[in-house]
Amino acid sequence: MSKNLTKRSEDYSKWYNELVVKADLAENSGVRGCMVIKPYGYAIWEKMQAELDRMFKETGHQNAYFPLFVPKSMFEAEEKNAEGFAKECAIVTHYRLKNDEQNPGKLMVDPNAKLEEELIVRPTSEAIIWSTYKGWVQSYRDLPLLINQWANVVRWEMRTRLFLRTAEFLWQEGHTAHATRQEAIAESEQMMNVYADFVQNFMAIPVVKGLKTETERFAGAEETYCIEALMQDGKALQAGTSHFLGQNFAKAFDVKFANQEGKQEHVWGTSWGVSTRLMGALIMTHSDDNGLVLPPNLAPIQVVIVPIYRTDEEFEAISEVANTLVSQFKKLKISVKFDNRTTHKPGFKFAEHELRGVPVRIAVGPKDLENGTFEVARRDNLTKEVVLKDNIVNHVQALLDEIQESLFGRALNYRDSHITEVNSFEEFKDVLENKGGFISAHWDGTPETEEKIKDLTKATIRCIALDRVEEAGSCVLTGKPSSGRVLFAKAY
Amino acid sequence: MSKNLTKRSEDYSKWYNELVVKADLAENSGVRGCMVIKPYGYAIWEKMQAELDRMFKETGHQNAYFPLFVPKSMFEAEEKNAEGFAKECAIVTHYRLKNDEQNPGKLMVDPNAKLEEELIVRPTSEAIIWSTYKGWVQSYRDLPLLINQWANVVRWEMRTRLFLRTAEFLWQEGHTAHATRQEAIAESEQMMNVYADFVQNFMAIPVVKGLKTETERFAGAEETYCIEALMQDGKALQAGTSHFLGQNFAKAFDVKFANQEGKQEHVWGTSWGVSTRLMGALIMTHSDDNGLVLPPNLAPIQVVIVPIYRTDEEFEAISEVANTLVSQFKKLKISVKFDNRTTHKPGFKFAEHELRGVPVRIAVGPKDLENGTFEVARRDNLTKEVVLKDNIVNHVQALLDEIQESLFGRALNYRDSHITEVNSFEEFKDVLENKGGFISAHWDGTPETEEKIKDLTKATIRCIALDRVEEAGSCVLTGKPSSGRVLFAKAY
Numbered sequence: 001m002s003k004n005l006t007k008r009s010e011d012y013s014k015w016y017n018e019l020v021v022k023a024d025l026a027e028n029s030g031v032r033g034c035m036v037i038k039p040y041g042y043a044i045w046e047k048m049q050a051e052l053d054r055m056f057k058e059t060g061h062q063n064a065y066f067p068l069f070v071p072k073s074m075f076e077a078e079e080k081n082a083e084g085f086a087k088e089c090a091i092v093t094h095y096r097l098k099n100d101e102q103n104p105g106k107l108m109v110d111p112n113a114k115l116e117e118e119l120i121v122r123p124t125s126e127a128i129i130w131s132t133y134k135g136w137v138q139s140y141r142d143l144p145l146l147i148n149q150w151a152n153v154v155r156w157e158m159r160t161r162l163f164l165r166t167a168e169f170l171w172q173e174g175h176t177a178h179a180t181r182q183e184a185i186a187e188s189e190q191m192m193n194v195y196a197d198f199v200q201n202f203m204a205i206p207v208v209k210g211l212k213t214e215t216e217r218f219a220g221a222e223e224t225y226c227i228e229a230l231m232q233d234g235k236a237l238q239a240g241t242s243h244f245l246g247q248n249f250a251k252a253f254d255v256k257f258a259n260q261e262g263k264q265e266h267v268w269g270t271s272w273g274v275s276t277r278l279m280g281a282l283i284m285t286h287s288d289d290n291g292l293v294l295p296p297n298l299a300p301i302q303v304v305i306v307p308i309y310r311t312d313e314e315f316e317a318i319s320e321v322a323n324t325l326v327s328q329f330k331k332l333k334i335s336v337k338f339d340n341r342t343t344h345k346p347g348f349k350f351a352e353h354e355l356r357g358v359p360v361r362i363a364v365g366p367k368d369l370e371n372g373t374f375e376v377a378r379r380d381n382l383t384k385e386v387v388l389k390d391n392i393v394n395h396v397q398a399l400l401d402e403i404q405e406s407l408f409g410r411a412l413n414y415r416d417s418h419i420t421e422v423n424s425f426e427e428f429k430d431v432l433e434n435k436g437g438f439i440s441a442h443w444d445g446t447p448e449t450e451e452k453i454k455d456l457t458k459a460t461i462r463c464i465a466l467d468r469v470e471e472a473g474s475c476v477l478t479g480k481p482s483s484g485r486v487l488f489a490k491a492y
Numbered sequence: 493m494s495k496n497l498t499k500r501s502e503d504y505s506k507w508y509n510e511l512v513v514k515a516d517l518a519e520n521s522g523v524r525g526c527m528v529i530k531p532y533g534y535a536i537w538e539k540m541q542a543e544l545d546r547m548f549k550e551t552g553h554q555n556a557y558f559p560l561f562v563p564k565s566m567f568e569a570e571e572k573n574a575e576g577f578a579k580e581c582a583i584v585t586h587y588r589l590k591n592d593e594q595n596p597g598k599l600m601v602d603p604n605a606k607l608e609e610e611l612i613v614r615p616t617s618e619a620i621i622w623s624t625y626k627g628w629v630q631s632y633r634d635l636p637l638l639i640n641q642w643a644n645v646v647r648w649e650m651r652t653r654l655f656l657r658t659a660e661f662l663w664q665e666g667h668t669a670h671a672t673r674q675e676a677i678a679e680s681e682q683m684m685n686v687y688a689d690f691v692q693n694f695m696a697i698p699v700v701k702g703l704k705t706e707t708e709r710f711a712g713a714e715e716t717y718c719i720e721a722l723m724q725d726g727k728a729l730q731a732g733t734s735h736f737l738g739q740n741f742a743k744a745f746d747v748k749f750a751n752q753e754g755k756q757e758h759v760w761g762t763s764w765g766v767s768t769r770l771m772g773a774l775i776m777t778h779s780d781d782n783g784l785v786l787p788p789n790l791a792p793i794q795v796v797i798v799p800i801y802r803t804d805e806e807f808e809a810i811s812e813v814a815n816t817l818v819s820q821f822k823k824l825k826i827s828v829k830f831d832n833r834t835t836h837k838p839g840f841k842f843a844e845h846e847l848r849g850v851p852v853r854i855a856v857g858p859k860d861l862e863n864g865t866f867e868v869a870r871r872d873n874l875t876k877e878v879v880l881k882d883n884i885v886n887h888v889q890a891l892l893d894e895i896q897e898s899l900f901g902r903a904l905n906y907r908d909s910h911i912t913e914v915n916s917f918e919e920f921k922d923v924l925e926n927k928g929g930f931i932s933a934h935w936d937g938t939p940e941t942e943e944k945i946k947d948l949t950k951a952t953i954r955c956i957a958l959d960r961v962e963e964a965g966s967c968v969l970t971g972k973p974s975s976g977r978v979l980f981a982k983a984y
Binding site for chain 1: 519521522523526527528529530531534535537538554555556557558559560561562563564566567568571574578579580581582583584585586587588589590597598599601610611612613620623624627633639643644646648660662835
C-alpha cells in the first residue's frame with residue numbers, strides 16, 4: 001500500500017479521488033458511472049444508516065419497500081417531476097436475452113421480448129409511492145402516513161465522481177401524507193432538523209438550514225428545505241433536502257381522503273432524503289494530506305492497538321496486555337481492534353490506520369510494559385501523549401468525545417470564517433475567486449438574475465437561510481431592491 | 493377490515509394471497525410482477541435481516557455494495573450462469589426520455605440515447621462481483637474474501653406470487669473467494685448451517701439439509717447445498733442455498749493469486765443467499781384460518797395489551813396498569829404495544845391482532861383490576877388463561893419461549909409425519925396425490941429419470957439429504973440400481 005496521497009493544496013480533486021480508493025472506501029466499477037462501495041466504506045455507511053434509522057423511528061416513521069421500476073405512464077403523471085428527471089433515466093425496454101446466432105457464445109437482446117410499456121429505473125420514488133398511497137388512504141383516520149424506504153436509485157449522470165455523483169447511489173427517501181397543509185409543512189421542517197442534528201452531531205459537520213430558491217427546488221415541490229455544508233476547498237455541498245410537496249402528487253395520483261366532516265380533500269405530502277453523497281461530505285470536511293479523518297461517532301474502528309516488539313516473548317507479553325485492554329473497551333461499547341498481524345511492521349500499520357482514519361491509536365512496546373504506560377496518538381491533530389496504564393480506559397473514552405467535539409469545532413471555525421458579506425458584484429467575484437466559501441449577498445429575487453450570476457461566476461444560490469435577518473439592500477448584480485441576503489457558493 | 497379469510501381447506505392458494513394482503517404484509521403494485529412490502533411485513537423482514545446480519549458478521553463476513561447493472565459482455569463471461577439467467581432478465585437499453593411531439597404532455601424513449609452496450613439488471617451478482625475481485629486479489633494474503641451484500645435483484649418471472657415469486661425481490665448474497673478447494677467447500681457448508689440455524693431457531697421452521705442434483709443446481713456451481721422446508725399444504729419450499737462454485741467464476745473472470753510458493757492459481761469461490769421468499773415460508777408454515785401466526789423471535793409486536801372499558805374512569809384506571817406493564821416488558825426487551833385506540837372496540841382489536849399474528853394478547857377490564865388479574869391469550873393455539881398481576885411479567889416471558897418452541901415442535905411433527913418412504917412408482921403417485929409432503933425414494937441417479945418423473949408427476953428432487961443412509965435399492969421409476977434414497981416433492 002502506497003500511503004502517499006496528492007496534497008490537497010496541489011490538487012484537491014485528485015486528493016479526494018485517491019483518498020477514496022486508497023482508504024478502501026469505494027472504487028469505480030466496470031459499469032459506467034456506478035461505484036463499488038468497499039467493506040470499509042460500507043461499514044461507515046451502515047453506521048450512518050443505523051443512526052438515521054433510529055432517528056426516523058423515534059419520530060414515528062416506519063420502513064417499507066416499493067418497486068425499483070416505474071412504468072412510463074406512471075412516471076409522467078406529475079408533470080414537473082417527470083420533466084425534471086426525464087433526461088437522466090435508465091430505461092428497461094426488454095425482458096429476455098437469447099443466443100446470438102451470428103456470434104456463438106454471445107447473447108443478444110431478444111427482439112421478441114419487448115415490453116409493452118417501458119419501465120423507468122426509479123430516479124426517486126414519488127410516482128410509484130403516490131400511486132400506492134391512493135389505495136391506502138380513504139379517511140382522515142388513515143393519516144398521517146409516515147413511511148421511509150432504504151433503496152438504490154439511478155440517475156444517468158454524464159460526469160460522475162465516487163460518492164458525490166454516481167449513476168446509481170444508495171439513499172433513504174421518506175414519503176409522508178397528511179390531512180393538512182400545516183402538518184405537512186411541520187413534517188418537512190422536522191425532517192430537515194433531524195438531518196441537521198445527525199450531520200452536526202454524528203458527522204461533526206456544521207450546516208446552514210435554509211430554503212431553496214424556485215430554480216433550485218425539487219421538481220414537483222412547493223418548497224425545498226435543505227442543509228448546506230462547506231467543504232475544505234471552499235465549495236458548498238447540499239447534505240440533505242426535505243420537500244413540502246403541497247397537493248401536487250396527491251392531485252397527480254388522485255389521492256383523496258374524507259375529512260372529519262365527510263368532505264373529500266386531496267392529501268398533503270412531503271418527501272426527504274439523504275444519500276451516500278454524505279460519505280463525500282464526511283471525507284471532504286475532515287480529512288487531511290495523510291488520509292481519512294473520521295469522527296469517533298461514525299468510525300467502524302474507534303481505537304486500534306499496535307504492538308511494537310522484536311521477540312516472540314515480547315509479542316506474547318504485549319498481547320496479554322492488549323487483549324485485556326480490548327475487553328475493557330468492549331465493555332464500554334468502544335469498538336477496538338488489536339492489530340496483531342505478524343506479517344506487517346508497526347510503521348506500515350501506523351500509516352494504514354492513519355490513512356483509514358482510525359481516531360485513536362495506542363502503541364505498546366516493551367518499554368511501555370516496564371513503565372506501565374501506553375503511547376496514545378490522535379488522528380485528528382496527529383499529537384501523541386504517554387498515558388498511565390491505570391488511566392488508559394477513562395482517558396481514551398474522554399478523548400473520543402473530545403475528538404468528536406474538536407472536529408466539529410474546527411469545521412465550524414472554517415465554515416464561519418468563510419461566510420463573507422459582499423455588497424458589490426466586483427467584491428462578489430473577488431471573494432469567490434480568491435477565498436471561496438459562502439457569499440452572503442443581496443439578490444433581487446428573480447430567477448433571471450440568479451441564472452445570470454450562475455452564468456457569470458458558476459456560483460448558485462445555496463439557500464435562503466432560515467435565520468437570516470430582514471435587511472433592506474440592493475441586488476449585488478442588478479441593484480434592484482432586496483429584503484435580505486442569500487447565500488451563494490460554488491457547489492458540488 | 494374484514495377478518496374473514498378463505499379457509500385453507502377450501503383453497504390454500506387463495507387463503508395465502510388473502511392473508512398476505514389482509515395482514516398488511518405486502519400487496520401487488522402497479523408494476524407487473526413487483527410487490528410493495530408494507531410496513532408491517534417490512535418490520536418482520538427487518539428482524540430477519542438483523543439476525544442474519546449478526547450471524548454473518550459473527551462468522552467473519554463484511555457487507556459491501558456492488559452495482560445494480562451488469563454490462564452484457566460481463567454477464568456473458570461465465571457461460572452456464574449467463575444461460576441460466578438469460579431468459580428472465582430486465583434489460584436497460586436507453587438512458588433518456590424526451591417529449592413526445594405527437595402526444596403533448598407525454599414522454600417517449602429518446603432514440604438518440606441508446607446505450608452502446610446493454611445493461612442487465614442483476615438477477616444475481618456473481619458476474620459483477622467476480623469482475624471486481626480480479627482487482628482485489630493478488631496474493632494468498634488477500635484471501636479469503638468474505639463479503640455479503642443486501643440488495644434487490646430482478647428476475648423476469650411470468651407467473652408471480654407475493655413473496656414467493658416476484659420479478660423484483662430483496663435478498664442477501666454472500667460471495668467469497670478462497671485459496672483452496674477445501675476452504676471453499678467448508679464455507680459453503682458453514683453458510684448452509686447458518687441458514688439452517690436461523691430458519692429453525694428464529695423462524696421455527698424445520699429444514700432438511702441436502703445437496704441439489706445436477707439438474708437443480710445453481711447455474712455455474714459445482715455443488716449446491718440447500719435447506720428444504722415443508723409447507724402446510726404438503727409442498728416443499730427451498731428456503732436457502734449455498735453454492736460451491738469451484739473455480740468457474742475465477743476462470744471466467746481471470747481471478748488468480750500467488751500462492752505461498754509464488755505460483756499463480758485460480759481462486760475458489762462460493763455464493764449463498766436467502767430472500768424475501770422466506771416471508772412466504774414463514775406464513776405458510778405457521779398461519780391458520782384466522783390469519784398470521786408469528787414466532788415470537790420474529791414478531792415486531794410480541795405482546796399487545798387491549799383495554800376493555802365502558803367509562804372514562806375505567807379507561808384511565810386500566811391505562812395506568814397497562815402503562816406500568818408496558819415499561820416492565822420494555823425493560824426485558826419484550827416488544828409490547830398498548831392498543832389504546834378509542835376509535836375501535838375490543839372485538840375489532842382482538843380480530844386485528846389475531847390476523848396480524850401478535851403472539852400474546854393481554855386483555856384487562858374492570859373485573860381484572862378488582863381481582864388483580866389479566867386475561868392472557870396465545871395466538872398459536874388460541875387458548876386463554878387468567879394470570880395474577882404479580883406473576884404476569886415472568887409468565888409472559890416464559891410463554892414467549894414456550895410459543896417459539898411449540899411452533900417449531902408443531903411444524904416438526906407435521907414435517908416428520910410427511911416424509912414417506914415408497915418403493916414403487918404406483919405408491920409414489922398415490923402418496924404424492926393423496927398425502928403430499930416429501931417422498932423418500934430410490935432414484936437411478938440420471939437426469940433423464942429425474943426429468944421423466946417431473947413430467948409424469950410434477951414432483952422434483954428437492955435434495956439428497958446430507959444425513960441419508962447408504963441403502964441399496966432400485967429406482968422407483970426405472971428399477972435400475974440406486975445406493976440411497978432422495979427426497980422428492982412438489983415445490984413452490
